[in-house]
Amino acid sequence: MNAFILRLDLIHPVIAGNKWFKLKYHLKAALEANSRGLLTFGGAWSNHLVATAAAAASAGLPVIGVVRGERPATLSPTLQDAENAGMELFFVSRAEYAGEDQLHQAMLERFPGFHLIPQGGQSSLGVRGAAEILQLVPDLANYSYIACAAGTGTMMAGLVEASIPHQQVLGFSSLKLGDTVNNSLTTFLDQQTSVKNYQFIWQYHFGGYGRKTTSLTDFMRELYQRTGIPTDIVYTGKMIYGLNKMAEEDLFSPQTRLLVIHSGGLQGNRSLPEGLLGY
Numbered sequence: 001m002n003a004f005i006l007r008l009d010l011i012h013p014v015i016a017g018n019k020w021f022k023l024k025y026h027l028k029a030a031l032e033a034n035s036r037g038l039l040t041f042g043g044a045w046s047n048h049l050v051a052t053a054a055a056a057a058s059a060g061l062p063v064i065g066v067v068r069g070e071r072p073a074t075l076s077p078t079l080q081d082a083e084n085a086g087m088e089l090f091f092v093s094r095a096e097y098a099g100e101d102q103l104h105q106a107m108l109e110r111f112p113g114f115h116l117i118p119q120g121g122q123s124s125l126g127v128r129g130a131a132e133i134l135q136l137v138p139d140l141a142n143y144s145y146i147a148c149a150a151g152t153g154t155m156m157a158g159l160v161e162a163s164i165p166h167q168q169v170l171g172f173s174s175l176k177l178g179d180t181v182n183n184s185l186t187t188f189l190d191q192q193t194s195v196k197n198y199q200f201i202w203q204y205h206f207g208g209y210g211r212k213t214t215s216l217t218d219f220m221r222e223l224y225q226r227t228g229i230p231t232d233i234v235y236t237g238k239m240i241y242g243l244n245k246m247a248e249e250d251l252f253s254p255q256t257r258l259l260v261i262h263s264g265g266l267q268g269n270r271s272l273p274e275g276l277l278g279y
Contacts, residue, residue, distance in 0.1 A: 006261050157192040
């Protein structure tokens, strides 16, 4: 197997990885509608919040970030960066945050005229933008597999829509889901894709979203030492760990050409003890 990595983490210092692609058409829609600003959602270490704050600033749009949980005495570095970029942070309880539809409606009523971007950009506009990622690959037809991490499934759905019929898209779930048939990811992909040339890989979540083990962080550190490629604990580290295990088990033929999407998310590593990863 030959694997090649598309380094989306290098495209922008803040709006890095897949974030610009998922935000692009939301920004366009907000500007065309003369919206008062952007309204979006995330947790204390959300890549999406800090990227949206930077994107809104570049577009000259006010932005409100609805944050899961009570406001802490000290903001996480992620939330501090978002606030420094001009994002107004609005904290809600975890129980209120869990009811997505009700939360969206309540926030739109509180902040009328704002353009709502769901958590992680999970929407048809986000999928539309994510589909443009593969335009960066001039020899796309030469790959038989495309691998990506999956959180909301937005990027994965875009990759599926932009893929070529002979290709298979592998989505490595960062979520620990008891039902791997009927869940938020499979439902979203079913709704947003017109073809079904994809497969979810469920077993490399390392305990769930944002969870980690020593075996994962050791692998990430060793990968960086060997290749100079940094990964994050939520998405890309788990994906590449899983791909490595699959290759060790000979699940790919020697002729396989695999395109790996590095979707960024590196700022999330700031939640780790300093020096743990060596980068």
